[in-house]
Amino acid sequence: MSEIDEYAEAEIQRLLTEENRLAEQGITVHRRENFVQLSGEVASPHRRDEIVRLVREHFPHIEVQADIGVTRAQPPREAEELP
Amino acid sequence: MIPADDARRDLSEPMISVAAVADVHMDDDVLGRFRPALDELPGKADVLLLGGDLTRHGTASEARCVATEFGRLGVPVIAVLGNHDYHCDQVPQVVEILSEVGITVLEGSSVVVDTPGGRLGVAGVKGFGGGFAGRCASEFGEPEMKAFIRTTCDISDRLAATLQELECDVRIALTHYAPVPDTLAGEPLEIYPFLGSYLLGQAIDSAATALAIHGHAHLGAERGTTPGGVRVRNVAHPVIKQAYNVFHLHVQR
Numbered sequence: 001m002s003e004i005d006e007y008a009e010a011e012i013q014r015l016l017t018e019e020n021r022l023a024e025q026g027i028t029v030h031r032r033e034n035f036v037q038l039s040g041e042v043a044s045p046h047r048r049d050e051i052v053r054l055v056r057e058h059f060p061h062i063e064v065q066a067d068i069g070v071t072r073a074q075p076p077r078e079a080e081e082l083p
Numbered sequence: 084m085i086p087a088d089d090a091r092r093d094l095s096e097p098m099i100s101v102a103a104v105a106d107v108h109m110d111d112d113v114l115g116r117f118r119p120a121l122d123e124l125p126g127k128a129d130v131l132l133l134g135g136d137l138t139r140h141g142t143a144s145e146a147r148c149v150a151t152e153f154g155r156l157g158v159p160v161i162a163v164l165g166n167h168d169y170h171c172d173q174v175p176q177v178v179e180i181l182s183e184v185g186i187t188v189l190e191g192s193s194v195v196v197d198t199p200g201g202r203l204g205v206a207g208v209k210g211f212g213g214g215f216a217g218r219c220a221s222e223f224g225e226p227e228m229k230a231f232i233r234t235t236c237d238i239s240d241r242l243a244a245t246l247q248e249l250e251c252d253v254r255i256a257l258t259h260y261a262p263v264p265d266t267l268a269g270e271p272l273e274i275y276p277f278l279g280s281y282l283l284g285q286a287i288d289s290a291a292t293a294l295a296i297h298g299h300a301h302l303g304a305e306r307g308t309t310p311g312g313v314r315v316r317n318v319a320h321p322v323i324k325q326a327y328n329v330f331h332l333h334v335q336r
Contacts, residue, residue, distance in 0.1 A: 020140065023139045023140055023167065025301070026106075026302065026321055028302070041321040041324075043108050043113045043116070043320070044113050047112065071320050071321050071324060072324050072325060073116045073120060073325065073326045074325050075119070075120035075123045075127075075325065075326055075327075076120075076127075076326070076327065076328060078329075079127075079328075079329035079330065080316075080328065080330050081331045082293070082294060082314060082330050082331060082332050083333045
């Protein structure tokens with residue numbers, strides 16, 4: 001698909017950071033053969049859903065696939081010893 | 084690695100236990116997520132360090148979420164701010180809201196905490212970018228370029244002076260930006276100059292620093308070392324993938 005060129009990739013990357021409802025700097029944009037994949041981790045399911053929704057809204061002609069996790073927040077079971 | 088609770092009892096030499104996390108990016112959709120793990124802190128650590136990017140945009144309302152989540156934990160909480168916390172130009176309000184719940188926010192300043200294992204000194208700055216030795220920006224050319232690097236130089240000079248002036252048993256440097264490239268492994272090489280500066284590492288090496296803690300690099304790696312041999316740990320939440328990491332610093336007197 002011609003829409004997924006380097007300029008589209010750069011625009012998506014800027015949208016992720018500069019769109020006030022997103023402000024994400026930790027998402028990687030991969031240009032695949034005929035779709036764009038977004039990967040990384042965010043702090044909540046809501047933020048993951050908003051990323052997908054707003055990228056699709058801004059780039060309706062690009063197929064967007066998301067592989068975004070929500071970072072776990074369990075207590076640590078081990079400590080690192082630093083002698 | 085040994086379980087955190089047991090290690091505190093078993094080892095006879097003095098030890099200071101430090102918990103740390105960065106890049107928690109609080110807003111109301113994350114409220115309560117860290118709290119169950121944070122409630123375990125008094126048994127696990129003498130202090131909690133927050134390495135910047137506490138909020139998404141640096142607004143007062145997001146700062147109140149940080150205060151609710153990380154305030155009144157039963158251990159001292161010491162923080163630096165990150166680039167996200169500067170976005171809305173409300174730094175004074177953010178600092179005030181955090182201070183109201185007892186969170187100490189450092190910027191070119193330090194704090195000493197008396198712990199059972201000894202006096203822990205923490206010097207903190209946000210830090211800034213510029214890149215790493217041999218592949219870094221210089222204070223040359225356009226005013227904007229000179230201002231960029233001058234900012235990093237000034238911050239690094241303040242970190243060096245603050246570390247050197249600390250009187251304590253164990254010294255920790257707390258930053259948001261990375262002082263070494265080691266802990267950026269996993270990030271695209273092209274953006275290293277926006278993730279940290281060797282000048283911060285040089286500042287850390289100018290004093291007898293035991294540990295350097297930073298965040299900012301979500302795709303980076305946990306462990307690194309400065310040229311002078313100081314251990315560096317990237318505690319960005321997406322890197323450590325748990326509520327916080329705990330470090331046992333064995334005190335040599």
